[in-house]
Amino acid sequence: MSEIPPSLLGFTTYLLSRTGKTARSRLAARLAERDMKLWHMAVLSALVDFGPHVQRELASRLGIDRSDMVKIVDDLVVAGLVERARDTDDRRRVTVTSSPAGRAVLVDLQAEALGVQRELLAPLSTAEQAQLAALLRRVHAHAHEEGQGPGPSMSSG
Numbered sequence: 001m002s003e004i005p006p007s008l009l010g011f012t013t014y015l016l017s018r019t020g021k022t023a024r025s026r027l028a029a030r031l032a033e034r035d036m037k038l039w040h041m042a043v044l045s046a047l048v049d050f051g052p053h054v055q056r057e058l059a060s061r062l063g064i065d066r067s068d069m070v071k072i073v074d075d076l077v078v079a080g081l082v083e084r085a086r087d088t089d090d091r092r093r094v095t096v097t098s099s100p101a102g103r104a105v106l107v108d109l110q111a112e113a114l115g116v117q118r119e120l121l122a123p124l125s126t127a128e129q130a131q132l133a134a135l136l137r138r139v140h141a142h143a144h145e146e147g148q149g150p151g152p153s154m155s156s157g
Helices: 012-032 036-052 057-063 067-079 100-120 124-142
Strands: 082-086 094-098
Touching: 012 036, 012 100, 036 057, 036 067, 036 094, 057 067, 057 094, 067 082, 067 094, 067 100, 094 124
Parallel strands: none
Antiparallel strands: 082 094
């Protein structure tokens, strides 16, 4: 392991970035064991949490390029995890819905994510983990307020 310059360790933003990359990499590896990617999990989560979506609105919600969304949804359709249907009133609109199998797989993927989280946060007490989560939610909300910069990115997934 290369030694990190101590001056960088004084920047919380640097620590957040490095820790986020580590967490994303570990989760991506766990999901890859199931032939899944981070975007697959994100799409399933959005469909389960918010219900059926028009495909382009799903892409917008998750900050995924529309052409990338087509590939992600194709993967999930082939796996039987989502269903895609053309709108009868507007054939250009494609609605995506999670299948029962997709909902079941999401439960497993969430368990994997919690496992990675437990490993990563092991040095913290339960109270410290709750405090960290609360603080990160506040920072996340502030960082993603309108006009505060780019949306989510999971390019490695």
